[in-house]
Amino acid sequence: MARSVLVTGGNRGIGLAVARAFQAQGDAVAVTHRGSGAPEGLLGVECDVTDPDQVARAFGEVEAVQGPVDVLVSNAGITDDRLMLRMTDPQFLRVLDTNLGGAFRTSRKAAAAMLRKRQGRVVFISSVAGLRGSEGQANYAASKAGLVGLARSLARELGSRGITVNVVAPGLVETDMTAKLPEARRAQMIGDVPLGRIADPAEIASAVVWLASPGASYVTGAVIPVDGGLGMGH
Numbered sequence: 231m232a233r234s235v236l237v238t239g240g241n242r243g244i245g246l247a248v249a250r251a252f253q254a255q256g257d258a259v260a261v262t263h264r265g266s267g268a269p270e271g272l273l274g275v276e277c278d279v280t281d282p283d284q285v286a287r288a289f290g291e292v293e294a295v296q297g298p299v300d301v302l303v304s305n306a307g308i309t310d311d312r313l314m315l316r317m318t319d320p321q322f323l324r325v326l327d328t329n330l331g332g333a334f335r336t337s338r339k340a341a342a343a344m345l346r347k348r349q350g351r352v353v354f355i356s357s358v359a360g361l362r363g364s365e366g367q368a369n370y371a372a373s374k375a376g377l378v379g380l381a382r383s384l385a386r387e388l389g390s391r392g393i394t395v396n397v398v399a400p401g402l403v404e405t406d407m408t409a410k411l412p413e414a415r416r417a418q419m420i421g422d423v424p425l426g427r428i429a430d431p432a433e434i435a436s437a438v439v440w441l442a443s444p445g446a447s448y449v450t451g452a453v454i455p456v457d458g459g460l461g462m463g464h
């Protein structure tokens with residue numbers, strides 16, 4: 231039976247690959263966007279994940295069209311890099327509010343309906359940076375590490391109601407986010423990847439789809455690295 235899937239930031243990049251992968255299995259898929267509209271064939275809901283009212287409205291719109299969310303993929307995220315001594319408070323907090331606060335707001339909303347149905351899947355898109363740390367990304371790495379604590383707390387709170395909460399931690403993935411990296415930094419990062427290349431967004435999507443599949447019914451509170459070996463040992 232088709233499930234109701236919501237992917238935040240599913241209008242492009244990794245989120246879009248995730249949305250397309252669920253759609254290919256026959257699920258009903260909605261994506262959030264911030265004014266760009268949704269790619270062909272996906273239900274678009276306008277939503278900035280830092281605004282609780284927009285989150286509530288987006289869930290209402292999704293529910294009206296495709297039913298309560300069965301699978302939430304919290305993927306929306308930003309970077310705003312600077313070495314820590316030069317990083318401003320707003321710069322630190324804005325990244326936290328989007329990457330971690332957004333996951334909190336959307337999963338809190340999704341969990342309410344999942345609890346009523348006594349089933350549901352939540353997947354957070356973290357990053358290898360959250361596990362290893364990353365120079366110039368104290369805000370981003372802290373937000374991505376925070377997702378692990380958030381997911382594991384929710385996994386404990388919601389597990390007895392048939393809801394799983396897991397984390398996917400990608401390495402370097404070919405999207406707009408990595409396109410803006412200086413060429414030397416990008417080459418250096420690829421050089422550190424045992425598989426020796428950057429990932430295609432579809433390679434992240436397949437792990438997300440698996441976590442939402444019946445085959446992953448006994449997996450919760452897990453952090454699945456999809457990073458070409460970049461974070462091995464962490």
Ligand code: NDP
Nearest residue numbers: 239243244264278279305306307357400402403405406407
């Ligand atoms: P992109 O920059 O390509 O896309 C980011 C997405 O997040 C866009 O859809 C954007 O929407 C959305 N977004 C940003 N801020 C908000 C907000 N306040 N409210 C709602 N949506 C928002 O990034 P990627 O596809 O590369 O990254 C997706 C996720 O994967 C992120 O969480 C990122 O941290 C993580 N990740 C990425 C890696 C990579 O190498 N690319 C590696 C590890 C993790 P809009 O179009 O409106 O701007």
